[in-house]
Amino acid sequence: MAVYSKDRKLNANLKRLDEQHKDARRSAKDTEILLQEDAGFLEAEGMEKTYKFKQDDIVKEVDAGTANKRFELRLEQFGPYTLDYSRNGRDLLIGGKKGHVASFDWRQGKLDCELHLNETVHAVKYLHNNQYFAVAQKKYVFIYDKTGMELHRLKQHIDSTLLDFLPYHLLLTTAGNTGFLKYHDVSTGDLVAEHRTKLGPTQCMRQNPWNAVMHLGHANGQVTLWSPSMPTPLAKIMACRGPVRDIAINRDGRHMVVAGADKTLKLWDIRNFKEIDSYYTPTQANTVDISDKGLVSVGWGPHITIWNFLKQRQNSPYMNHMIPSSQIQTTRFVPFEDILGCGHNKGISSVIVPGSGEANFDALEINPYETAKQRQQSEIRSLLNKLQPDMITLDPNVIGSVDKRASAKRLTPKDLSDLQPAKPVNEVDSKIKPEVKGKNSTIRKAKRKLRQNVINERAKRIERALDKEKNLRKQKHDFAKGIEPKKDTLHGALGRFN
């Protein structure tokens, strides 16, 4: 058995903790039996290539349920469209550049609301559930509820073009042409932080789902990492030579894909801050996204290519799709579904991408099949479990750990006293002062002065007594030394009268 410490009690405790950890791991391993769904990818036979499969071919082969999820919305008037899925993937929010916003349950085709804002819409974003959504409009950011009623106009967020939402911190983040990154707490309504990036209009913004750090892409090719508690970026990455077009970050926070206007598509390891791989796109990519299972969708021109290059360098993509005579604006993978939604100039289309979605969901975390009651409860729970904005760091594991600047060992009182510099001994300080009140107030001084001048009977008497005493003392002293007492001259003169 391992020995952790000389302290027997501590050792026993640590051993017990270790055992618990082992047990927990074992039982976690055992619970894998509950994950019954298996994820799979398209498989090609013989000369076939997966990237040559057309959507129509796939639709023919898949089950009816999945086939139904493939759809196209032709909305040519108000495009290009951007889109956002709610966290559980049930609802879809679309925003046309020319002011068309709609929220609906995309599987059932049930429309929640449809708005025509008559104003430019830059971005749309669901908040913690499908009940509220934020829309970045021409000047301000607005918050609407499910029915399409305008709840708030966030007047602090001017000229925002990008929106994101941190679900565990309940923070709405906006960035845009002003170059400011703003964090707005939607539970309290406070503006938590605003950071000036000093890098011009922000091109793109994405959150790192693992540590809630915001990644901002700028015109000079830099990607900056922000947390609300630091006014300067946590890190800066020189990602590409031209402006950054879009960023996507993996669910486990390990990989970042950056699409640049210089036609590069780079894969970064953002835990070690190292570039892993680099690809070229034929034209500059507009949008990238990473699915729960690590498939990367790249939208460039009318094309969408889906890659599986996070784990290994690939020479050919996984899938391909083209929407003719259109420009892909946004692509987003649907959580818990093998579907990729893409907004383009002419509307919305959803594409089947086998193997993209997480097959097993944790209903305690995000439940795609939740009832209204469950939704309400999870909302309350999320409010109670809300993390503070200060907790956002590059490495979330440092929360609760010991400060790295501190000593690695527990300091004994002796060590502590050694560490503290000895106080400079000030002589004045070291003198013990009596706890009485000072006697030198101005009034007292004046009084004392008065008293000095008074000559009364008592003062005279005391003076006389003191004199006498002094005399006697002197005599005694003289006597002891054997000095003859000085004859009083007067005594001599008057002596004859005795």
Next chain:
Amino acid sequence: MARRGRRSQNRALDALQIAEQETNGIDGDDSGSEAENQKFKSGVLTVDGKEFEDEELDSDEALDSDDDYDVLNSKFSQTVRDKGEEDTGYDSIDESELIPLSEVWARDDADAQKNGGSELVLDDDIVSDESESESEDEEDSEDVFDEVDDENDELSTVMSQLRSKDAAKSHKVLINDKSEENSYRVPTSGQKLSIAEMMGDIETEQPLLLEKGTSQPLAVPLPQSIQKKHERRAAYDIQKEEVEKWTDSIQANRRAEVLKFPAKDSVKHNDPSSFQPADVPLTDLDSKLDGLLEHSNIESKKSEDLFEEIETAKMTKEELAKRTNELRLMRELMYRGQKDAKRLKKIKSKTYRQKLRKERQRNKDLVEGSDEDEEDLDYKRAAERMSLKHKNNSEWAKTMIKSGLSKDKETRDEIEEMLRQGEKLRQKQLGRDQEDDSDDRGVSDIDVEEAEPSEAEEKLRSKLGKGLMAMDFMKRAEEQERRENQRLADELRYGVESDDEQVANVVKNAGRRVYTPGAAAAAEEWQTVKRRAEQEANDDNEKSLENRMQKPKKQKTKTQAEENPWLVSDDTRKGGKVRVIDEKSSKIDKNAAKLKKRARAEEVEEVKISLGDTLDDEYEGEGDKEEDVHVFKQKDLIEQAFAGDDVVAEFEQEKHEVEELEGDKEIDVGLPGWGDWAGGSQKKKKKIIKKVNGVAPIEKRKDKNKRGVIINERVNKKNAKYQAGAVPYPFETMEQYERSLRQPIGQEWTSRDTHQRLTMPKVIAKHGSVIAPMKKH
């Protein structure tokens, strides 16, 4: 009483003797700690009695010379008081400080002689007091006579009374118990209560009470507070002993993760009585099964241990007793041994330890060489060589020789001993060198074996042909194993890498290091030889063509990469699996590639696709022909890159600035021109430089050696409040603490089972159940 004493001196003498015996008896009986005081007093008594006996004084005389005695007595009382004071020392009574009886006598005599009176005058009271028993006796005799006079009783009754008296004397405390607790009660029947009887009681209990007249004071009782303190202490000890009986169960409870009350389930599911297999097979199936079981030996037929079959039950009583005795003896011996060891361990004396050590050394020397570790010896020898401890040139030895003390026998012996010791240690080393050679087989032999696989093996391999062994992964594994062995062998032969910097020549004879100026040069030479050898060894390893090809090709790809300025900053996949072959590659490369192709046909396609491939190169044969043309061309890429703004250089510049800003700084504090005085032989003064510690020194930055990355090193103060400022209490190191945090307990991260176990309350009491008090042990 004195009168009576005068009246019948003889009888008094007898009584005195009896009294003496009595007091002695009491002395003997009393063995408690409180007896000391009394003992001393009784000592005094006997002294006086003896004097009395010796001198045969008349109590009349004694009466006259009251004053004389006082002086003497006061001295006595002083000693008594002293004794008393000593007794008040409640910690422990030093036996040595108690004065033995004989000494008291002696002292007494001396005192008496000093006083000039060879005739010792005793106070009448004393006589009476100190011989109460005597007077008692008289009384008794008087009573007896009275009773005789009465003529109601016979002599036998007298005798019985006397006997009862004796009995009463032996248990004097009990006398009081005869009468019932009532102060006014007067015996109505039987004998009269005489004063002597009363006195007798008093004497045994508190003899000092009667000495009121004398100057012997009572010992001052301890102050109340101290008495209480003693009592408390005693009570505490007792209580502690009592409470300690629970310690074990408390400990167990504390250690338990969860305490459940009531402790046991009342329902027992596995009650053996509820389910008992029948001994006799009931049905055919049963019997069949039994037979099968028996046949297959699944069921062991081992009978249970009955009491009769236990070994101890077979013993006779004597044997059992003997055995228990043996055991007891063993236990006793063990216990003593432990006790002894404990005592010896506690001895703190330095000299004792020294002696012990020396003795041990001596013992070791006696059986020397047998069990001493070689390494130990080696170490000692090294230490000896390093130190000048046992040489003539130590400070001590020098002074000794200088001051001529070496002629002194003892010193000379010591010096000689020292030298001998040194000699011994050095000699040993020589002795070992001679022995050592045979052991050095190992490495070269292994090498030979490794280098040339035996012919038989070769044959075997060829036979196997394209079997399992010919398969790639097997080959690879074998190769790897072989390489590992080779590496180990190399290590053994050449030493581990870390030895490199040692100047000392450690080539062959490890026995002695040679510290010579040539050593460094030799070491260097040796390094080159070693390197070459390693190189060769590695080359040998790479027998296959592929492996040999690898090296030059690597270089080639590098040069190729250098041609491409755009790729320089991007190419991070040097160690990647894909090997690039294109027109520029050398012939060798191509050959190697061909070889490989033959080996792995399925990889061909991968190889075809070249570096710098775009997302749309090959797979999109049908569309976008013009884009195909765009790719690959370095010129195009560079053109397409945003040549106008040199973002990379800017970024590097920024990084440099940040490094400067956050790194340590050196500030010249001196005034400009200060110390710059030039002229003559004036030296330029040193500049006064102050070092300011920055956030992160350049060498320790996280983004060191990471191109295109700036990581902020500033401390995030807002995060600091979610961190512990120091390692919290029960833990000793940061690692321990973080280890304890490793396991999350929320149900989001763990299984339900784990979650429940980790969040289980420490005490679970069933509602309404009675919780029994804790048991001892």
